[in-house]
Amino acid sequence: MRILRTKFYIFHKTKLILAILLKNGYMGKILKADLSTWTLKVEPTSEDIAKKYLGGKGYAVYLLYQYLKEYESKGIPPAEINPLDPENVLIFATGPGTGVPGFPSSGRYHVMALKSPLTGSIGSANSGGEWGPFLKFSGFDAVVVEGVSDKPVYIAIVNGEAELRDASALWGKNVFDTTRILKKKVGGENTSVACIGPAGENAAYMACIVNDEHRAAGRTGLGAVMGSKKLKAIVVSGSEEVQIAEPDKFKEVSKRCLDVMRKNAVTGEGLPTYGTAILINIINTAGGLPYKNWQTGVNPNAEKISGETLAETYLTKRRACWGCTIGCGRVTSVKSGPFQILASEGPEYESIWALGSSTAVKDLDAIIKANHYCDELGLDPISIGSTIAAAMELNEKGYIPEEDLQGLDLKFGNAAALVESVWRTAYKVGFGKYLSLGSKKLCEIYGHPELSMSVKGLEMPAYDPRAIKGIGLNYATANRGGCHVTGYTVSPEILGIPEKIDPLKPEGKAKWVKIFQDFTCVVNSTVNCLFATFALTIKDYAELLSAVTGWNLTEADILKIGERIYNLERVIINKYGFDGKDDTLPERLIKEKMPEGPAKGQIVELEKMKEEYYKLRGWINGKPLPEKLKQLDIEL
């Protein structure tokens, strides 16, 4: 090991540190950066932990739990950790599938933090692009970030060597400029930048981390955590290869899985042709597309903001993440007019909904521009769109003093106000100061918490559970808060994948929610794309992961790993004080009947579903029972 000490950083040459590194899906090394002391350390990736938690989200959850135990032993109660203080820990993690050529849609990584500034619950987000695979090619499975730097800093990881560098000249720059400057500066092949924009620097609570300019670890405000640490970016670059245990077996399983995906109507045709925005019309037809801050589930202008319209009018080409055969990414442009933008990416279904349907903005030009600002400035479009929609309802009902708005005409449907609000939030200008807090705090400030359409402080995504009951149970019980991809039961309830179930019936939804939540933990720990699961099965994952790692994993093993991760994550949020009372939904969804459409008259029968769910989970009042933890081999 060679350590060069300078005034500002310690430089580690990591190649010689460890004699035996975990291989076969892993690079065997985890980089730890303590920004308070500008110190870098390298630790081995543990086979024991990897066998129990895989990688990505699972491995990060395990590490976060160890931090909490350490803090407790030092007399720091988990509930008192401030998300923006040095005690918070940020982890960027890949898994055994990430960056393995032929592993379906494995261009992803997961980011976690002990606490989200938006929710106070665990921070968790996932992103595609190239950054995840390139982190592995740089020689590391994960990067753990502790402490707070006294000045802006970025981490450069190049072919097994890591360095902390002064980022003062980058502070204040947007995502696109930061990315281009750092890519050029670091150079090399397979170089990718994950960074924050002004929103993260200014600690907007819904700030995200953006990699490859348009891909984001979007949810739970992890960009604000990064900003609080003064960490502007992590640049990864390298050409190391990921080894696999059984190459012949892997080749065979990979070929079969990729064939299935290419022939599958969704992963082979629907998503490549239209991207995710194709859902706008079908969810609206089913009466579940929230409109005007969830006052109804039917948007009369859905067609104007649909995936079909996006494809016909704005789409210039597709863009796939690293190694992905689906290629759902959209490259778009608004050719003229006040919202002109010559080259952008997206918007995705969720972004169109939050920035468009929830705000009643029907001008797709403006939605694309607002989404572009989210990428450029580093904001989660779901949370900011939903927060703007909540503000519009507060304003409509006369709850916001005019002087607070500072001239912002926040009315439903006002496209210009939407776009204006996004940048005001990132820079905390005028009413942007209030919007930057997220909908929960915003609505509390103005005395109407019931108008925040959030769970545990996280704004819910684009499916009204009065029309799709299972997703309501998932929102309520998702550890990170109102989230769809924790357990995407929209798949069986609306799309009929893997089988069709009735969206309006609460019966039997608990078992679907549980299995989707557990399996998704595996996907986020693999780490590959959830969209692969539209075509692939749990058995496929067992075979793929077995061939890569050399461990003989069965379907039961896979689901047990997922359940273990979900339960340990739940133990963590229990330590923060979250329990059954927080596994709930906004009153609007459990008390106000859906006013129109196919779900007219429906509410969410949450308590009934939750009782069944807790029973299946082995939880009481939202807390895992000791025997459940023992059964899952979780050591506390």
Place this chain on the structure above:
Amino acid sequence: MAEVLVKIMLFATLRKKYRVKELNVKCDGTIFNLIENASKILGESFFDDVYDRNQGKVRENIIFMINGRDIRNLEGKIKVNNNDIIAIFPPIAGG
């Protein structure tokens, strides 16, 4: 059976293929006849795109909604009524 008039709406690749967003179709109230008559307007391939002749029902991977309800979730004998809106989606997903 009495003749009914319904509106069919096509989405995604079906809309792209048949270059039609929506059309009004008369039928005898059965789904078979509805798709049969729509095929007379859109072209024969539409029938096979949507209907499984061997199974005698709408293809399993087609999302066929009557007034926003997927027919796979409707109970009893399925009929279409006058002024119903029929939404037909090919296999799609997102998230």
